[in-house]
Amino acid sequence: MWHDAETQEASHNVTSEDFADPAAVRRRRRGTPAPTIYDVARVAGVNPSTVSRALNKPGRINAKTEQRIQEAAKQLDYRINPMARALPTGRANTIGLMLADITNPMFFTIVRGAERAASERGYTLLLAESQESGEREAEGAQRLAPSVDALVLVATRLGDDQIRDLAEWKPLVVVNREVGGVDAIVPEVGPGIDEALAHVAALGHTSVAYVSGPTGSWMNRARWDALLDRAPKLGMTVVEIGPGVPTLEGGRDAVTRVLASGVSAVFAYNDLMAIGLMRQIQSQGIDVPGRLSIIGFDDIFGSDFTSPPLTTVRAPLGLVGEQAVRRALSLIDEDLSVPVAELTEEPLPTELVVRGSTGPPLAIG
Amino acid sequence: MWHDAETQEASHNVTSEDFADPAAVRRRRRGTPAPTIYDVARVAGVNPSTVSRALNKPGRINAKTEQRIQEAAKQLDYRINPMARALPTGRANTIGLMLADITNPMFFTIVRGAERAASERGYTLLLAESQESGEREAEGAQRLAPSVDALVLVATRLGDDQIRDLAEWKPLVVVNREVGGVDAIVPEVGPGIDEALAHVAALGHTSVAYVSGPTGSWMNRARWDALLDRAPKLGMTVVEIGPGVPTLEGGRDAVTRVLASGVSAVFAYNDLMAIGLMRQIQSQGIDVPGRLSIIGFDDIFGSDFTSPPLTTVRAPLGLVGEQAVRRALSLIDEDLSVPVAELTEEPLPTELVVRGSTGPPLAIG
DNA sequence: CCCCGATTGCCAATCGATTGCCAGATTCCT
DNA sequence: AGGAATCTGGCAATCGATTGGCAATCGGGG
Numbered sequence: 001m002w003h004d005a006e007t008q009e010a011s012h013n014v015t016s017e018d019f020a021d022p023a024a025v026r027r028r029r030r031g032t033p034a035p036t037i038y039d040v041a042r043v044a045g046v047n048p049s050t051v052s053r054a055l056n057k058p059g060r061i062n063a064k065t066e067q068r069i070q071e072a073a074k075q076l077d078y079r080i081n082p083m084a085r086a087l088p089t090g091r092a093n094t095i096g097l098m099l100a101d102i103t104n105p106m107f108f109t110i111v112r113g114a115e116r117a118a119s120e121r122g123y124t125l126l127l128a129e130s131q132e133s134g135e136r137e138a139e140g141a142q143r144l145a146p147s148v149d150a151l152v153l154v155a156t157r158l159g160d161d162q163i164r165d166l167a168e169w170k171p172l173v174v175v176n177r178e179v180g181g182v183d184a185i186v187p188e189v190g191p192g193i194d195e196a197l198a199h200v201a202a203l204g205h206t207s208v209a210y211v212s213g214p215t216g217s218w219m220n221r222a223r224w225d226a227l228l229d230r231a232p233k234l235g236m237t238v239v240e241i242g243p244g245v246p247t248l249e250g251g252r253d254a255v256t257r258v259l260a261s262g263v264s265a266v267f268a269y270n271d272l273m274a275i276g277l278m279r280q281i282q283s284q285g286i287d288v289p290g291r292l293s294i295i296g297f298d299d300i301f302g303s304d305f306t307s308p309p310l311t312t313v314r315a316p317l318g319l320v321g322e323q324a325v326r327r328a329l330s331l332i333d334e335d336l337s338v339p340v341a342e343l344t345e346e347p348l349p350t351e352l353v354v355r356g357s358t359g360p361p362l363a364i365g
Numbered sequence: 366m367w368h369d370a371e372t373q374e375a376s377h378n379v380t381s382e383d384f385a386d387p388a389a390v391r392r393r394r395r396g397t398p399a400p401t402i403y404d405v406a407r408v409a410g411v412n413p414s415t416v417s418r419a420l421n422k423p424g425r426i427n428a429k430t431e432q433r434i435q436e437a438a439k440q441l442d443y444r445i446n447p448m449a450r451a452l453p454t455g456r457a458n459t460i461g462l463m464l465a466d467i468t469n470p471m472f473f474t475i476v477r478g479a480e481r482a483a484s485e486r487g488y489t490l491l492l493a494e495s496q497e498s499g500e501r502e503a504e505g506a507q508r509l510a511p512s513v514d515a516l517v518l519v520a521t522r523l524g525d526d527q528i529r530d531l532a533e534w535k536p537l538v539v540v541n542r543e544v545g546g547v548d549a550i551v552p553e554v555g556p557g558i559d560e561a562l563a564h565v566a567a568l569g570h571t572s573v574a575y576v577s578g579p580t581g582s583w584m585n586r587a588r589w590d591a592l593l594d595r596a597p598k599l600g601m602t603v604v605e606i607g608p609g610v611p612t613l614e615g616g617r618d619a620v621t622r623v624l625a626s627g628v629s630a631v632f633a634y635n636d637l638m639a640i641g642l643m644r645q646i647q648s649q650g651i652d653v654p655g656r657l658s659i660i661g662f663d664d665i666f667g668s669d670f671t672s673p674p675l676t677t678v679r680a681p682l683g684l685v686g687e688q689a690v691r692r693a694l695s696l697i698d699e700d701l702s703v704p705v706a707e708l709t710e711e712p713l714p715t716e717l718v719v720r721g722s723t724g725p726p727l728a729i730g
Numbered sequence: 731c732c733c734c735g736a737t738t739g740c741c742a743a744t745c746g747a748t749t750g751c752c753a754g755a756t757t758c759c760t
Numbered sequence: 761a762g763g764a765a766t767c768t769g770g771c772a773a774t775c776g777a778t779t780g781g782c783a784a785t786c787g788g789g790g
Contacts, residue, residue, distance in 0.1 A: 032533070032534070034511070036745090036746055036747080037746070037747065038746080038747095046769070046770085047769065047770045047771080048746090048747080048748095048770095049747090049748075049749075049769080049770065049771080049772090050768085050769055050770075051747095052746095052747060052748060052749085053748090053749090053768095053769085056748090060767095060768085060769095061767095061768070061769075062767075062768060062769085065768080065769080079507065079510075079511055080511065080746090080747080081511055081745090081746055081747075082511055082512040083448050083451040083452055083457055083511075083512060083745090083746080083747095084452055084745070084746030084747045084748095085746075085747055085748075086448040086747090086775090087448055087449055087452055087745090087746080087747070087748090087774090087775045087776065087777095088746090088747060088748045088749075088774065088775045089747085089748065089775085090775080092448060094491070094512075097492075102473060102476055102477040102480060103473050103474060103477050103666070105470060105473070105666055105667070108467060108468050108470065108473055109468060111467055111492075112467040112468050112494065115467060115492060115493070115494050116494075119493065119494075119505070119508075122508075124491055124492070124493065124508065124509065124512070125491070125492040125493075126459075126489055126490070126491055126492070127462075127476075127480060127489070127490040127491070127492050128480070128484065128489065128490075129477065129480050129481075129484075140484070142444065143484075143487075143489065144489065145444075146399070146444055146445070146446055146447055146448075147447040147448060147459075147489070168397070169397070275670060279670075301468070301470055301666075301667060302470070302666060302667025302670050305640060305644075305667050305670040305671045306670045306671070306672070307671070307672040401775090401776055401777080402776070402777065403776080403777095411739070411740085412739065412740045412741080413740095413776090413777080413778095414739080414740065414741080414742095414777090414778075414779075415738085415739055415740075416777095417776095417777060417778060417779085418739085418778090418779090421778090425738085426738070426739080427737080427738060427739085430738080430739080445776090445777080446775090446776055446777075448775090448776080448777095449745095449775070449776030449777045449778095450776075450777055450778075451745090451777090452744090452745045452746065452747095452775090452776080452777070452778090453744065453745045453776090453777060453778045453779080454745085454777085454778070455745080
């Protein structure tokens with residue numbers, strides 16, 4: 001297919017005649033009031049309530065009438081006003097999604113899964129970002145809560161009590177965290193870590209470190225706990241280094257302490273930290289995985305771009321997002337005492353993805 | 366900071382007494398009806414309308430009364446019901462953001478900018494994804510439109526006419542595209558491309574290729590046009606290869622044709638394609654930038670993870686998102702004939718970021 | 731002491747859709 | 761044919777907040 005300058009030219013001419021000016025379009029807009037069910041009712045010659053029923057209680061109305069109304073609606077290009085509907089029903093058909101940091105690639109995948117699950121059921125996602133600040137998050141949640149049917153909190157910085165308070169107010173699901181009394185979607189850290197430890201053990205490592213993430217992060221603790229529990233059973237020593245911010249910088253900042261610790265393999269709280277760590281270490285002329293094997297968590301976008309590509313414990317983030325929303329939807333149904341759509345919640349195991357950043361330790365290789 | 370098993374244990378005990386079971390929390394939730402201005406009015410001993418005015422027309426009400434109402438509101442933990450407010454005012458305080466593909470990292474940055482600009486003014490973002498499908502996008506836009514005050518379309522697949530139709534319906538801003546008669550936020554491709562061409566010319570390249578993105582993409586065309594216009598002036602030949610999908614795969618798929626074209630430097634429609642191209646070429650044992658220099662567009666997250674890190678024409682995506690929302694907000698104000706908040710729209714120039722994927726061509730080096 | 735204007739708060743209509751209740755029309759059963 | 765059951769569609773109240781118009785109150789000036 002060729003670049004076609006003519007097409008562009010032609011289309012540009014048309015536009016300049018009539019609507020080259022954005023202001024013109026705007027002016028035109030102002031006049032148009034959106035049609036309501038009253039308009040539809042008038043055209044179809046029925047009562048507004050009949051229109052309402054025809055449009056969302058199929059069968060409740062005589063087929064003939066129903067069709068007449070459908071046609072009137074189509075003719076007027078009627079679309080329902082969600083806000084007006086939300087008032088009597090109390091349901092906005094929206095789900096609030098609260099993220100710690102939109103730019104962290106781990107969230108993209110979750111958002112996509114969530115969006116998919118939501119739009120599948122006719123729900124829309126309302127987005128808010130806490131920018132890793134508990135205060136902003138509380139504020140954001142308060143702002144979001146009244147306009148959504150349910151909340152999904154991802155990697156939240158809120159305290160357990162705040163979360164429970166919110167949960168009493170609105171259906172709520174937390175992701176990557178567990179809070180007593182609140183529905184949670186958390187990938188199983190165990191399987192992936194078992195695989196990963198088996199992997200490094202097989203390579204011959206006997207001492208590993210964990211570069212810790214934020215103190216308040218539930219998932220950080222979960223990963224460390226799992227490591228602490230299992231590594232010794234495989235005959236390995238394990239130390240925690242940190243805490244640090246869950247970003248490239250956080251990883252960079254841990255380098256000195258990692259090297260000083262003398263370990264031959266290191267787990268980082270997440271891929272971002274792992275990558276930051278790796279790049280910083282490499283910039284000091286140190287070989288990865290020769291001198292140090294590095295393992296991340298999550299398998300975010302870009303974790304296979306590095307060289308060596310990052311070995312990581314993958315979390316099924318897309319599924320996590322999907323399930324979080326599905327669970328939220330089922331909570332809404334439950335609130336309405338509607339038979340809960342049966343939740344076939346697959347387990348969410350993590351798994352090791354072996355790439356180039358792990359290898360045998362120097363002493364052996 | 367040490368891992369503290371006790372803390373966890375303790376907190377777990379508390380929860381198990383009272384709310385270990387999510388169902389218990391849910392049950393508790395059902396009873397609570399949210400307080401309304403009527404409740405506040407009763408407590409404060411005034412008329413609901415007075416409450417409304419006290420809460421959002423500061424000064425209209427006697428200071429004494431106003432304070433009494435504030436206190437009543439606080440006491441009841443009243444928060445306004447946005448849906449109920451939206452009905453009479455016609456404003457939902459939301460902006461709809463429509464993306465082609467949430468998982469494309471280039472959008473993350475835009476989303477963050479948009480979210481920031483929106484929440485700054487008390488607006489919330491409503492998210493929809495078209496998954497690169499025009500049909501889904503049209504549907505999504507229709508679904509979104511009635512519940513938002515304005516729409517922002519990013520890298521939309523819609524036709525010009527569809528966009529104009531939407532624009533007559535709601536304030537609308539398109540990003541990374543220009544449509545006659547519609548407000549648009551588009552980074553200036555010129556400066557970055559000039560820099561990039563100067564860069565490759567200085568390195569000694571005389572022939573470049575452009576690996577094209579989706580046919581329907583306005584930005585794809587804009588970049589190609591700019592290249593086509595400027596390269597010859599610098600004494601370089603330029604060919605277009607494609608079109609292709611704007612992903613890693615799209616880049617991989619272009620490899621054969623790129624190599625066959627005999628060029629020594631290649632621009633790709635975006636970083637994703639550039640990276641896909643680079644990795645595929647490297648996997649064939651071909652050196653980058655030795656045999657082929659590669660340049661991307663956007664400077665997405667991860668484009669500096671590759672080795673060599675990617676030289677790319679950076680677009681100020683965060684600013685783009687911010688400005689798109691700001692413009693949308695100003696359109697809303699304009700519709701309301703409110704004095705438009707003065708828009709200090711900085712220009713959005715692109716700039717070359719030189720990293721490792723460009724170098725002198727073989728013949729010279 | 732009266733009048734005037736400003737201030738303050740209330741009344742009631744309104745936004746658009748939903749829904750319980752009811753009445754008239756049909757159908758069905760025996 | 762009589763009566764019950766079922767269909768249909770209309771009426772009107774309701775969700776929670778906003779807002780134009782009005783009435784009561786108050787202070788001040790003459």
